Amino acid sequence: MVLGYLLWGGIAQASGVEGHRLRIVTSILPIYCFTINITGDLAEVENLLPPGVEPHDFQFTPREMRIVGAAQILVVNGLGLESWLSRVLDAPENRKTVVIASAGLEADLLPLAGTGSLTSTVPLARSSGFSRSARDSATENPASAWNPHFWLDPTLASRAVTNILAALQKADPTHAEAYAHNAQRYLGELAALDAELQAGLAPLKDQAIITFHDAFPYFARHYGLRVVGIVEKVPDVEPSPRHVAALAALIRREPVRVVFGERQSPSRLVDMLGRDYHVAIAQLDTLETGALTGDAYTRGMRDNLRTLEKALR
Numbered sequence: 001m002v003l004g005y006l007l008w009g010g011i012a013q014a015s016g017v018e019g020h021r022l023r024i025v026t027s028i029l030p031i032y033c034f035t036i037n038i039t040g041d042l043a044e045v046e047n048l049l050p051p052g053v054e055p056h057d058f059q060f061t062p063r064e065m066r067i068v069g070a071a072q073i074l075v076v077n078g079l080g081l082e083s084w085l086s087r088v089l090d091a092p093e094n095r096k097t098v099v100i101a102s103a104g105l106e107a108d109l110l111p112l113a114g115t116g117s118l119t120s121t122v123p124l125a126r127s128s129g130f131s132r133s134a135r136d137s138a139t140e141n142p143a144s145a146w147n148p149h150f151w152l153d154p155t156l157a158s159r160a161v162t163n164i165l166a167a168l169q170k171a172d173p174t175h176a177e178a179y180a181h182n183a184q185r186y187l188g189e190l191a192a193l194d195a196e197l198q199a200g201l202a203p204l205k206d207q208a209i210i211t212f213h214d215a216f217p218y219f220a221r222h223y224g225l226r227v228v229g230i231v232e233k234v235p236d237v238e239p240s241p242r243h244v245a246a247l248a249a250l251i252r253r254e255p256v257r258v259v260f261g262e263r264q265s266p267s268r269l270v271d272m273l274g275r276d277y278h279v280a281i282a283q284l285d286t287l288e289t290g291a292l293t294g295d296a297y298t299r300g301m302r303d304n305l306r307t308l309e310k311a312l313r
Contacts, residue, residue: 021043022043022073022171023043023072023073024045024046024071024072024073024168025046025047025067025075026047026074026075027048027055027074027076028047028289029047029289029290030077030151031047031075031077031151031160032045033297034157035075035164037161037182037185037186037294038165038168038182038183039168039179040178042178051291052264052289053289054264054286055084056235056236057236060084068096073096073099073168074089074096074097074098074099075101076100076101079102079146080148081145097167099163099168100163101160101163101164104163105150105159108150110147111147112146112147113214113217113230113233147214147217149214149216149217149218149219150218152216152218152286152287152301153218153221154191154193154194154222154301155190156218157190157297158187158190161187161190165179190298197301197305198223200308201224201225201309202224203313204223204308204309204312204313205224205225206224206226207226207257207312208226208250208254208255208256208257209227209228209256210230210250210256210259211227211231212232212270213235213262213286214233215262215286219304228256229246229250229251229256231259231273232267232269244269247273248276251277251279252277257311258280258282259274259280259281259282260281260283261281261284262283262285263285264288264289280311282308282310282311283307284304285304
């Protein structure tokens with residue numbers, strides 16, 4: 001197994017002092033869910049991004065700087081999603097145990113829309129205290145990275161859980177067995193979730209959909225849907241008239257029955273495509289943000305299943 005973590009001396013077994021719990025900070029909602037389901041109440045887990053804030057909108061405030069500063073372990077998605085962490089992790093006082101949840105997924109990664117097959121990334125300045133591979137995986141330029149939304153495939157999410165488990169067991173061997181027990185239970189929940197999604201989406205295989213952002217290729221690949229178009233290839237960048245015309249041609253040619261917006265990102269353009277080209281509009285959830293509860297990931301995935309079943313049947 002490729003473990004998604006790197007450790008600096010003096011931190012690896014920080015919770016070994018009796019009466020102290022690991023202080024863990026996660027970056028985004030899915031990573032929070034994976035981590036809290038492993039730790040239960042054996043560690044303090046806090047998410048960096050407040051509910052309602054998406055990764056591409058995030059900017060550090062003094063509050064978030066204090067959260068990172070107090071953490072012993074930082075659990076991140078990697079694949080460029082947290083590129084804004086680069087300058088913070090460069091600071092000597094913020095050298096942490098960094099857990100890369102996406103480590104070891106290289107063979108299963110997909111490129112971002114419009115980037116083609118990626119064989120290299122834009123180089124970053126080296127930083128003392130970081131290994132090259134870990135630093136790049138955590139903070140590389142998202143414009144040159146693989147698509148980071150692997151968590152929308154529960155089988156890949158399960159591999160992230162095992163990465164996080166291995167790192168926490170090394171950091172806190174006192175609770176290694178309890179962490180393993182919790183993780184096994186949660187992996188069972190993810191397997192049940194996947195089976196439910198497989199059964200529900202089987203009748204919808206090969207249906208063509210258009211999504212708002214390039215967030216669902218892993219989901220579509222795993223469950224047999226076809227993402228034939230993306231409204232906004234770059235978050236918060238209005239598509240060109242030429243791109244909108246290409247989407248209209250896709251709707252007519254495929255044909256596309258539904259254009260999917262996102263719950264956290266209302267879009268007048270999505271509404272316009274639905275109105276002008278007589279297709280239904282529905283809302284999917286990328287699960288990047290939301291209420292910080294342990295079941296937020298599994299509940300959100302089931303909500304997406306119900307949305308797809310209603311929209312495409």
